[in-house]
Amino acid sequence: HRDRIWSTDDHANKDTEYTLGIELAQGAGEALLVSIGIPNDIKDSVSMYAQKAYMERFPLLSIFGREPVESAGQANSIAAQVKASIWRAVMQTGTSQIHLFCAIPSFLALLIGYRLNATPASVHCYEYTAHADYVPTCILEP
Numbered sequence: 001h002r003d004r005i006w007s008t009d010d011h012a013n014k015d016t017e018y019t020l021g022i023e024l025a026q027g028a029g030e031a032l033l034v035s036i037g038i039p040n041d042i043k044d045s046v047s048m049y050a051q052k053a054y055m056e057r058f059p060l061l062s063i064f065g066r067e068p069v070e071s072a073g074q075a076n077s078i079a080a081q082v083k084a085s086i087w088r089a090v091m092q093t094g095t096s097q098i099h100l101f102c103a104i105p106s107f108l109a110l111l112i113g114y115r116l117n118a119t120p121a122s123v124h125c126y127e128y129t130a131h132a133d134y135v136p137t138c139i140l141e142p
Contacts, residue, residue, distance in 0.1 A: 016073030020065050022085050024092070027059035031097040032089055032121070036082060036112070038065040038104045042128075046101045049126075049134045055099065061089045069105060079111035090121055099124045101134060118142075 021041070033055060035046040041064035050056045063082055069075050086098065098121050102109060116123065122141050126134040 016071050016077065018065060018067070018069065018074040018077045018081075020063055020078060020081050020085075022081070023062045024085075024089050025059045025061075027057075028093045028095075029058055030095060031055065031058045031099055032086075032093050032095040033058050033060040033099045034063070034086060034089070034101065035060065036063045036100070036102045036104055038078065038108065039068055040064070040103060042101060042103045045128075046134075049101075052133075058095075058099070059089070059093050061085060069108065075108055075111055078108060079115050082112050083115040086116065086119065090119070096121050097124060098122070099126065101126050101128075103128060 020038075023043070033046060033050055035042045037043070041062065043060065043062040043064070046062075047056070047060065050058070050060070063085055065078065069078065089095075090098065098119065100123055102112075102125075104112075120142055122139055124139050125137045127137045128134055
């Protein structure tokens with residue numbers, strides 16, 4: 001990233017920790033909606049899509065950051081926090097499906113995907129098209 005190689009084992013320390021906002025709507029069911037937005041919160045656009053797609057009954061885990069990611073340590077901090085948040089939400093809701101909506105830098109998508117390889121639920125990925133609209137792109141089975 002930015003002409004530097006960022007390693008997956010460059011873990012955060014107190015100087016590189018990145019604080020995320022994490023909100024989980026209450027509920028349980030067969031699916032969990034997950035919105036990840038850095039540096040912008042995409043919860044509202046995901047909620048609008050969920051209403052259109054008849055998925056508003058599913059709990060929504062919203063993860064967001066307000067600042068740009070400036071180091072590998074911060075990127076790894078974010079990936080670890082996202083993984084832990086998704087695992088907690090999957091266990092809490094008892095879901096078997098994760099519907100994943102992301103607006104994040106591509107290197108974060110790589111790190112998060114790397115850490116979610118053993119997720120016990122199928123991951124349904126969505127691509128943003130325009131005007132708070134999404135299309136399903138792929139399903140990753142556990």
